[in-house]
Amino acid sequence: MRPLWIKHAAQLVSLSGENAPRRREEMSELGIIEDGSVWIEDGIIVAVGTTNELENLFETRSIEADIVDATGHLVTPGLVDPHTHLAYGGSREHEFEMRLEGATYMDIMNAGGGIHSTTRMTREATEDELVAQTTLRLDSFLQHGVTTVEGKSGYGLDLETELKQLRVMKRLNELHPIDIVPTFMGAHAVPQEYKGKEEAYIDVVVNEILPRVAAEKLAIFNDVFCEKGVFTPDQSERILEAGKILGLVPKIHADEIESYGGAELAAKVGAISAEHLLKASDDGIKQMAERGVIACLLPATALYLREEAAQGRQMIDAGVAVAISTDCNPGSSPTTSMPLVMNLACISMRLTPAEALVAATINAACAIQMEDCVGSLEVGKQGDVVMWNVSIYQELQYLFGVNHVGTVWKKGIQVVG
Numbered sequence: 001m002r003p004l005w006i007k008h009a010a011q012l013v014s015l016s017g018e019n020a021p022r023r024r025e026e027m028s029e030l031g032i033i034e035d036g037s038v039w040i041e042d043g044i045i046v047a048v049g050t051t052n053e054l055e056n057l058f059e060t061r062s063i064e065a066d067i068v069d070a071t072g073h074l075v076t077p078g079l080v081d082p083h084t085h086l087a088y089g090g091s092r093e094h095e096f097e098m099r100l101e102g103a104t105y106m107d108i109m110n111a112g113g114g115i116h117s118t119t120r121m122t123r124e125a126t127e128d129e130l131v132a133q134t135t136l137r138l139d140s141f142l143q144h145g146v147t148t149v150e151g152k153s154g155y156g157l158d159l160e161t162e163l164k165q166l167r168v169m170k171r172l173n174e175l176h177p178i179d180i181v182p183t184f185m186g187a188h189a190v191p192q193e194y195k196g197k198e199e200a201y202i203d204v205v206v207n208e209i210l211p212r213v214a215a216e217k218l219a220i221f222n223d224v225f226c227e228k229g230v231f232t233p234d235q236s237e238r239i240l241e242a243g244k245i246l247g248l249v250p251k252i253h254a255d256e257i258e259s260y261g262g263a264e265l266a267a268k269v270g271a272i273s274a275e276h277l278l279k280a281s282d283d284g285i286k287q288m289a290e291r292g293v294i295a296c297l298l299p300a301t302a303l304y305l306r307e308e309a310a311q312g313r314q315m316i317d318a319g320v321a322v323a324i325s326t327d328c329n330p331g332s333s334p335t336t337s338m339p340l341v342m343n344l345a346c347i348s349m350r351l352t353p354a355e356a357l358v359a360a361t362i363n364a365a366c367a368i369q370m371e372d373c374v375g376s377l378e379v380g381k382q383g384d385v386v387m388w389n390v391s392i393y394q395e396l397q398y399l400f401g402v403n404h405v406g407t408v409w410k411k412g413i414q415v416v417g
């Protein structure tokens with residue numbers, strides 16, 4: 001494969017710096033290179049700098065490369081989506097209408113819809129059907145500049161289907177250009193057949209499903225929906241601690257609908273990230289900052305549920321590293337658009353355009369332990385690059401609701417454009 005040389009970018013956002021979650025003012029440091037260039041060989045970034053610097057490096061050695069002229073374009077790392085529920089069966093547009101007529105998300109779930117309805121459709125789907133449906137979503141992620149996603153199980157709620165969802169993601173990780181980082185979320189809901197027997201289901205998760213997931217190395221993370229009416233903080237702690245013993249890193253859907261001690265629990269168990277946090281307490285936010293828990297904020301979900309967004313601005317000011325994500329799922333956020341999520345992070349959570357970009361790249365990579373491979377344009381990382389049809393980074397957030405993606409490369413191979 002010939003090297004790829006993208007040159008003359010109006011702005012190349014390198015995000016160079018430590019491979020660690022960026023906090024406070026670090027979330028504004030984009031490492032912008034004007035007239036920027038990046039050189040990729042065998043899928044890996046070999047050099048980044050001004051076009052002049054790279055010309056001096058490579059032209060004198062007369063190495064032949066495929067050249068892309070990025071004059072007038074913004075170039076960034078591929079976006080990272082650190083929280084999705086992308087491998088599921090069916091869809092739930094009727095619930096969208098029910099909610100517009102006044103039903104709440106929890107009303108629908110408690111009546112056997114919501115997560116339960118997707119669970120039924122996912123149990124019925126074959127592995128091949130799930131692969132086909134999920135491929136379409138992954139294609140759409142790529143079209144929106146996303147080159148790495150996290151993906152959760154949690155629409156099986158039984159051994160067989162949880163493993164099926166995780167195997168679907170494993171297969172797609174090999175079949176599709178996007179990197180998929182898998183999370184086990186058997187504790188996404190108490191399945192209907194265990195209604196009133198919550199502890200018995202938790203026993204199944206802890207004693208049967210988690211050990212199989214770990215033995216088959218099907219997940220890196222273990223996530224729990226800690227919410228009133230779903231799993232209590234004590235139950236969530238038990239599930240997360242059981243995962244830790246098996247080597248799975250904790251994540252928590254926390255304080256989404258009610259303030260329930262989820263942020264505090266994330267700090268207590270040393271979760272890599274806590275998700276949603278719409279109703280997180282001030283004390284919980286402080287504890288997350290102290291323990292270095294990343295806040296993974298999902299402003300498209302808040303909008304879609306017509307809720308007030310999380311306190312993103314206050315979290316950054318309190319020293320929490322913030323990442324953002326689509327939460328792509330069939331109920332509360334059926335979108336694959338990280339550019340829209342960046343817009344909403346600015347509009348509804350008062351992140352600056354620079355902070356939104358950091359939250360969607362290097363901080364998102366840190367939230368899924370991929371920071372050594374993706375999330376910035378630096379020597380040694382994967383050649384995951386987006387060339388946008390805008391020339392400065394602020395335009396990405398300012399010209400909102402529009403897909404500005406021009407060309408996308410995954411590991412140096414053009415996959416969009």
Ligand code: NIG
Binds near residue numbers: 085114118331
């Ligand atoms: O993150 N809140 C829990 N889980 C998902 C929604 C899942 C669904 O409604 O299917 C979320 O929003």
Ligand code: FE
Binds near residue numbers: 085
């Ligand atoms: Fe979620």
